[in-house]
Amino acid sequence: MEFLTEFPALGRRDLRDLRLAIDQSFKNFSREYGEQIEATFDPLLQFLISFERLLQSTPWPVFIAVVCGLAWLASRSIRIVIGTAISFYLIGLFGMWEDTMSTVSMIAVSTLLCISVGLPIGVLMSRSDRAQSIVTPILDVMQTIPSFVYLIPVVMLLGIGKVPGLIAVVIYAIPPMIRLTNLGIRLVDSEVLEAADAFGANPWQRLTQVQIPLALPNIFAGVNQTIMMSLAMVVIASMIGVTGLGQPVLKAVSNQYLAMGLFNGMAIVALAIIFDRISQSYGQRLQKFRQNGQ
């Protein structure tokens, strides 16, 4: 009867040995290669730091003007531009300008990284069913695994700092970019592709002139999701040393500073709404040619 009530688990000692063995081998691995791996990420760190410095040293009126200019170019909506200006003004007024600049630079770099890595992977997935069947479960794991779990090996390997934070953010935020690129390209009308073939397009021309342009609305939905998810990671990333709006929130949680948490939380929400509206209305403008049709 004992067999039915007690699960035949591995012995306590076996389990401990197993855990120790895994931990030890990863520790050895990170001691062995940690510095080399860190060195390969050095250019990224330099880029991240110099971008952050650039944003923080830009006079605030110039920054607001540039962001509003970008908002206008992307959305052509005066309401979004005014909303953007007011939000940044309020953020500065409440003394969160510097932290906000750190966060914006983090989000910008991680989004760029997600696009430049995610787009090729998405294209590859769309071209081969085998690639799709390999990548899809990996993406499922990346999206569902609690972020604290992969923070552990990342910190063991790279220590605490901006780069491990950035990697944690990218792991969390890249799946929608890959998925929606793949989906967008697969949804391109097969008859249009046949026409491209009939006119003698080579695979590169087919990709750049037909598939990607027609998948662009979906790809842009992916970019939008990626930005939103990187913002969601701001607080968690601050636990491993990423500066920005996340750190005051973390401090507020551990010390029960209600107002501090609220202000910084609201700043994150404001950034999220601004980025979301700008990228969404740009995505919609990309589909304009569809709205005129039947």
Add this chain to the structure above:
Amino acid sequence: MEKVRDGMTKERLNDEYNHVLGLNNINLEIPEQGIQVVMGLSGSGKSTLIRHINRLIEPTSGEVWIDGVNVLSMSESELRDFRRQRASMVFQKFALLPHRTVLENTQYGLEIQGMSDKEARQRACHWIERVGLAGYEENYPGQLSGGMQQRVGLARALATDADILLMDEAFSALDPLIRTDMQNILLDLQSELKKTIVFITHDLEEALRIGDRIAILRDGRVIQQGTPQQIVLKPKDDYIADFTRDINRGRVIRLKTIMKPDNGQPGPELSGDMLVEDAAQLVTESPSSHARVMDGDSQCVGVVNITDLIRAMARPDIESRIEDL
């Protein structure tokens, strides 16, 4: 493959090997600078046939010879060049690029050829004007009607300057009036451009109207090929006869087919290539009941009278009924 050559039927192939036999033993010689129509109902294999010509669908076996070159032996890059320079295509559902304007769509083939933007633009504008779309250059396909979209498709195919034009049910998705319009545009352009056109259709009326030669396809086989007159006057079997029964023969049969030896009767002088229907109109309006049929050198080669013309237009089953009375 061998099993089919040894006489296995399409149904048995499908049952036993789960292969669908698309086309079997097709031999078509397509005349240069003419319109070859391939007619068949859906499922007869005509769209597969036209895609074998530029290898959008690879045939299991066979050869496609164009000017002494076998298309099936071309390497990938030779095939691309062939598609870019020599054979362009018009599709049933237009297959335009929805994110490009009319002008950019027309330029598409030229872009792939690697032509400079300025030259491509000039050429595209020329063809847009020729198909009657001047003024719509900056519109998107989604803003145009079906007929206009297919004009863009036609302009895009013509712009590449390919001497072979593959048209896959190009006008089938259009409503009847616009279809007639497009047929006129095509015939107009063809009289000047003299391209080699392979035209797929399921509509016999359309086939007879524009084809110089017609091949009729059924279950992946050619069951008859010849000129429109041959198809109408000498249908090879009941299947084709059924098809041709309701056809307006006056628009297919030409005077030289029905004329009688010259007996000196006076009347309007008409070309031997004139359609019976047009001749009937002219003879009815003239004081004479005869017409003189002329050849290309203005020599009289025969005469027709009004009864010949009416008889030519009558349906064969009506003729036999008259004899029964």
